[in-house]
Amino acid sequence: xxxxxxxxxxxxxxxPASAGIGLRTPHQDLIVRERPPVGWLEVHSENYFADGGMQxxxxxxVRSTYPLSLHGVGMSLGSTDPLDCNHxxxxxxxxxxxxxxxxSEHLSWSSVHGTHLNDLLPLPYTQEALxxxxxxxxxxxxxxxxxxxxxxxxxxxxxxxxxxxxxxxLTALATExxxxxxxxxxxxxxxxxxxxxxxxxxxxALPAGHVQELHLAGHSRRRYTDREILIDTHSAPVCxxxxxxxxxxxxxxxxxxxxxxxxxxxxxxEVLLAEADKxxxxxxxxxxxxx
Amino acid sequence: MPSLRDTQTAFCAxxxxxxxxxxxxxxxxxGITAEQxxxxxxxxxxxxxxxxxxxxxxxxxxxxxxxxxxQSATQYQIRFPSRSGDLQYLxxxxxxxxxxxxxxxxxxxxxxxxxxxxxYQVVLTAAERASADLGMLRTVAPQDYExxxxxxxxxxxxxESQYPIFAIWQANQPSAVxxxxxxxxxxxxxxxxxxxxxxxxxxRELPEGTYHLMRQFQLGATLGSAAISTAAExxxxxxxxxxxxxxxxEAIADIELCDGSTTNTIIRRN
Numbered sequence: 001x002x003x004x005x006x007x008x009x010x011x012x013x014x015x016p017a018s019a020g021i022g023l024r025t026p027h028q029d030l031i032v033r034e035r036p037p038v039g040w041l042e043v044h045s046e047n048y049f050a051d052g053g054m055q056x057x058x059x060x061x062v063r064s065t066y067p068l069s070l071h072g073v074g075m076s077l078g079s080t081d082p083l084d085c086n087h088x089x090x091x092x093x094x095x096x097x098x099x100x101x102x103x104s105e106h107l108s109w110s111s112v113h114g115t116h117l118n119d120l121l122p123l124p125y126t127q128e129a130l131x132x133x134x135x136x137x138x139x140x141x142x143x144x145x146x147x148x149x150x151x152x153x154x155x156x157x158x159x160x161x162x163x164x165x166x167x168x169x170l171t172a173l174a175t176e177x178x179x180x181x182x183x184x185x186x187x188x189x190x191x192x193x194x195x196x197x198x199x200x201x202x203x204x205a206l207p208a209g210h211v212q213e214l215h216l217a218g219h220s221r222r223r224y225t226d227r228e229i230l231i232d233t234h235s236a237p238v239c240x241x242x243x244x245x246x247x248x249x250x251x252x253x254x255x256x257x258x259x260x261x262x263x264x265x266x267x268x269x270e271v272l273l274a275e276a277d278k279x280x281x282x283x284x285x286x287x288x289x290x291x
Numbered sequence: 292m293p294s295l296r297d298t299q300t301a302f303c304a305x306x307x308x309x310x311x312x313x314x315x316x317x318x319x320x321x322g323i324t325a326e327q328x329x330x331x332x333x334x335x336x337x338x339x340x341x342x343x344x345x346x347x348x349x350x351x352x353x354x355x356x357x358x359x360x361x362q363s364a365t366q367y368q369i370r371f372p373s374r375s376g377d378l379q380y381l382x383x384x385x386x387x388x389x390x391x392x393x394x395x396x397x398x399x400x401x402x403x404x405x406x407x408x409x410x411y412q413v414v415l416t417a418a419e420r421a422s423a424d425l426g427m428l429r430t431v432a433p434q435d436y437e438x439x440x441x442x443x444x445x446x447x448x449x450x451e452s453q454y455p456i457f458a459i460w461q462a463n464q465p466s467a468v469x470x471x472x473x474x475x476x477x478x479x480x481x482x483x484x485x486x487x488x489x490x491x492x493x494x495r496e497l498p499e500g501t502y503h504l505m506r507q508f509q510l511g512a513t514l515g516s517a518a519i520s521t522a523a524e525x526x527x528x529x530x531x532x533x534x535x536x537x538x539x540x541e542a543i544a545d546i547e548l549c550d551g552s553t554t555n556t557i558i559r560r561n
Contacts, residue, residue, distance in 0.1 A: 046377045050416030052446065054490060057419075074376025080296040087376050112299040116373040117306055118343075118381065119336050121299075124317075129295050157328035158319045161292045195321065222331075227322040229331065 012101040013067040015040045015213075017255040018283055019276035020069070022262065027269045028058045035065050036269065038276055040101075042259050045072040048098070049090040059098060069102040069213065069259070070094065076116070077136045077150075078109030078123045088143050095144060102213055102257075104149040104182045105140070107133065107170060124159035125169045133169075137177040149180040149212055154187035154219075154232035158195055166191070167205040174210040181206060183253070184215035185246045186238065186261075190230040203249050211253045216246060216279060217261040235264035238275060246279070250286040258283060293317060305329050306336050307372060340368050340381060347382040348408050350463040351389075351401055363392065379416065382409065400476055403452035404459055407483060407494075410448040414485045414492050417446040422541040435548055437515025441508040441537065442545040446487035449506055457481045457496045486542050500525050500533040505542070513549050 018039030023031060030036075041062060048059050059068075075087060095103060108120035123129045141148055152170060164172075174181050183206060192199035218236025222229050238246075238260070250256070260275045293301070298317060305314035311329055318325035341364045345352055352360040371384040386409055390402035422444060431439065450456070455478040461467060462474060482502035486493050497505065503524055507517030514534075522528045537543070 046379070049377055049379070051418035053416040053419070053487065055416070074378070076376050078295075080299055084376060090377075109299060110376060112296070112303045114374060115303060115307065116376055117303060117332075117336050118339055118373055118376070118378055119332065121302060121332065124293075124295065124298050126292065126295070132295060156331040157325070158321065159298065159317050160319055161298075161317065224323045224327060229323065229328075231331065231335075 012099045015067045015069060015101040015257045017257055017287070019279035020066075020257060020259050021272045021276055022071075022259065023059070023062065024263065024266050025055075026266050027272070028055070030269055032058050032061050035062075036273060038066070038273060039280075040067040040069065040257065042069040042071050042261075045070045045091055045094060045103075046074045048094050063098055068098055068100040069104065069257075070098065070100040071151075072103070072105045073120065074110065074116075074118070075105045075140065076108075076110035077105050077140065078107065078121075078129065078133055079111045080109075080132070081111055081114065083136060083139055084111075088140065092144055095146075102149055102180075102182075103144065103146070104151055104213065106151045106153055107166075107173070108153045120153050122153060122155040122157060122159070125162040125164040125166060127163070130164065130169055130172055133173050134176045137173065137179045141177070141179065147178060147180055149182040150174070151182040151184050151215065152187050152191075154184070154190040154194075154230075156194055156229060156231070165197075165205075167202045171205065171207050171210075174207060179210075180212040181210045182213040182215065183211050183249065184217070184261075185249055186215065186217040186219060186242050187232060189242050189245050190219050190232050193228075193230045199245050200248055203245065203252055206252075208253045211256060214246070214249060214253070214256050214258040215261055216242060216258060216275070233264055234261045237271075238278070243278070243282070247282055250282060251289075254290050255283050255286040302332075306333050307369070309333075337365065337368070339378075340364060340373070343378045343381045344385065347412055348385060348405055350408055350460055351385075351405050353463045354401060354404065354459070355398070363389070366392065379412070382412070385409065400452070400454040400456070400459070403450070403454055403456050406452070407450045407456050407460055407485075410450050410483075410485050411492055411494075414446050414448050414487050417444075417487065419446065419487075420444045420544040423543050423546050425538050425543070425546075428546065431548070437513060437518075438549045439514040440511070440545075440547040440549050441514065441543045442547060443505070443509050443542050444486070444544040447509075447542045448485045449483065449502065449509060450485070451480065451482045451502065451506075453480050455479065455481045457483045457494065460494065484540065484542065486540070498533070498536070500528040501536045503528075504530075504533045505537055505540075508537070508543075 016039045020040035020042055021038055023041045023043045048056055050056055106120050110117050188199050188202050216238045217234045220231045220233045222231055258279045260272055301313035305311040315325045318328055344364045367385055367388045371388055373381050386402050386405040389405050393399050393401050454476055455474055458474050482497050484495055484497050503521040504517055507520055518530050
């Protein structure tokens with residue numbers, strides 16, 4: 001059922017169609033102190049579920065300067081276990097005081113029979129899984145009282161019983177649940193290379209009106225005897241092929257808020273800001289085209 | 292066609308216990324084998340768990356070495372699989388795991404050091420409450436003293452061990468200029484109070500009487516029953532000395548007057 005509250009972030013500072021960066025521990029003090037010029041910040045929701053402490057205080061501090069996006073990695077939306085009400089409640093508390101413009105989660109699952117694998121695991125793209133995800137997104141949006149964005153995963157395997165291409169699955173999910181889409185351009189590229197589909201075709205098939213945020217990140221390559229597999233590590237600069245796909249995505253979706261993700265081997269803040277500048281230059285061209 | 296539930300059950304078994312038979316039938320080969328594809332997820336799962344435990348237990352990793360720590364993390368995950376989507380809780384049972392894993396070995400003390408490191412994490416993220424203005428105790432009538440409840444701040448934890456865990460912890464901090472490797476495990480017990488300050492977590496060792504009194508407060512005892520309990524445990528206990536020390540810790544958030552089953556907060560600062 002489509003939710004009636006598409007614009008539930010009325011009290012939040014809107015996120016501009018420019019580049020943002022993730023607020024990660026090594027940079028927190030510097031960002032709190034110097035407030036570098038960057039369009040917006042994204043944080044991993046679970047890192048701020050705490051009742052108090054320095055991490056929470058830093059987020060409270062920077063939210064006066066930067067629009068925020070909350071990006072969850074632990075909701076396990078696609079799991080066949082019941083939705084974790086405690087997790088959802090803590091997210092709602094965080095949403096209440098941090099007032100994010102976006103709240104996002106993943107097209108994935110992480111837990112079954114009460115055991116959590118703490119990873120973003122792929123779903124079989126079946127009619128059963130689609131109906132299940134629509135119901136889960138519906139539950140989450142109803143609990144939070146506002147729209148969420150769902151991000152496409154990177155994946156290293158496909159199920160023999162998958163029947164629906166991922167881009168059609170996401171399109172149906174967004175249409176039926178009313179959720180927005182967070183398109184991780186690097187994930188599209190990684191999965192396209194790993195499974196042999198066209199990344200451009202994927203991007204072209206997504207419903208532009210639902211796409212509200214883009215992600216960019218680096219990946220690594222692992223060599224096997226017969227072929228190479230790309231691993232979504234968030235540990236490197238964005239590669240040229242992903243920048244090219246990003247430009248293609250901007251042509252398709254128009255200028256959309258774009259996050260530079262870097263979670264492992266995190267470099268100095270200047271490196272992240274330089275990556276954000278690269279995205280901003282492309283966004284400016286997209287703005288000019290859209291004008 | 293397998294159900295979504297069956298697919299997830301097979302996936303979980305393939306990652307955690309290596310029982311991949313059911314899962315192998317569900318995965319397309321596509322150039323590399325299904326087993327190799329599943330192995331990527333196994334690696335991701337183990338690396339994420341290891342990184343989380345490394346961040347939570349840096350002293351244990353330093354004490355045991357990187358290889359031992361990696362092995363212990365693998366065994367921990369088998370015996371205590373994660374029960375939360377929030378990685379903050381992943382290491383919660385690691386001290387319990389080490390207690391059994393290293394029982395009757397020369398490294399049994401690792402469990403108590405790990406308990407100290409877990410308490411550090413809890414204090415780091417506990418709710419903020421300022422310490423009470425103890426000067427207002429002057430307004431309490433002397434006959435009410437024994438009914439006073441001293442409620443510790445949420446960001447306060449206490450850890451006791453028969454081993455010198457405070458010295459071990461100190462010697463294995465990155466800031467330790469010259470690690471003291473001469474710590475004797477039979478140097479005597481250690482009683483540590485952990486408390487969050489504005490921008491750091493403070494650890495300090497407490498004398499036995501003060502620790503016991505504070506512990507009783509944490510368990511919800513009134514001043515009267517805490518004093519009786521502590522005196523019974525520690526013959527040389529001096530209530531005045533220990534209470535003064537508790538007052539200087541800035542570890543108390545509320546002071547309440549217990550009247551049977553009800554309590555009235557008399558001193559609180561939010």
